[in-house]
Amino acid sequence: DSGVTQTPKHLITATGQRVTLRCSPRSGDLSVYWYQQSLDQGLQFLIQYYNGEERAKGNILERFSAQQFPDLHSELNLSSLELGDSALYFCASSARLAGGQDTQYFGPGTRLTVL
């Protein structure tokens, strides 16, 4: 158990709909990253938040948005869903290793299926 929680585990919805994915980082971690993993693909970085502020943006579509709240949990909002949005969405929080370098610990993911 990485300490990062994500809800829901599975989500099935229809095209055109809007969903919200939720993530709680490890205790003490201020950074949250969101990734999309389509079938048999690597991870595509979507967006990063640090202590409530957006820090970096990757290949995130305009239909997608995210925010990080004062309690540090984060939500990823996906709207006008298309079939191609079906994927595993991961949240990761950043932690400092013993050597002083940062790494990421991943949540279990939310599997989104758009029908």
Added chain:
Amino acid sequence: AQKITQTQPGMFVQEKEAVTLDCTYDTSDQSYGLFWYKQPSSGEMIFLIYQGSYDEQNATEGRYSLNFQKARKSANLVISASQLGDSAMYFCAMREGPSGTYKYIFGTGTRLKVLA
């Protein structure tokens, strides 16, 4: 150009043998980090091992070791004494950029199958 390249889409290894998963990277940063993650069929991403660009010794974590060759820009994962439970997808990743705005870039993965 690909920042992280994993050239082996799939690998087989016999149980109890060692296997090397290849990873090459491309960055102009002096300070960066290299990681390996394991993704079993259940889907979770499990952190395995980390190597910093300034670390002179290769990282080791139990049966995992990272063969870091800086001049060649390679960071291969070596799994010793393979077990059936090692069957999974393995991703190489790089962290680059200034602190606070780190970017993590992942390779396309190598699917490892351990044979009994």
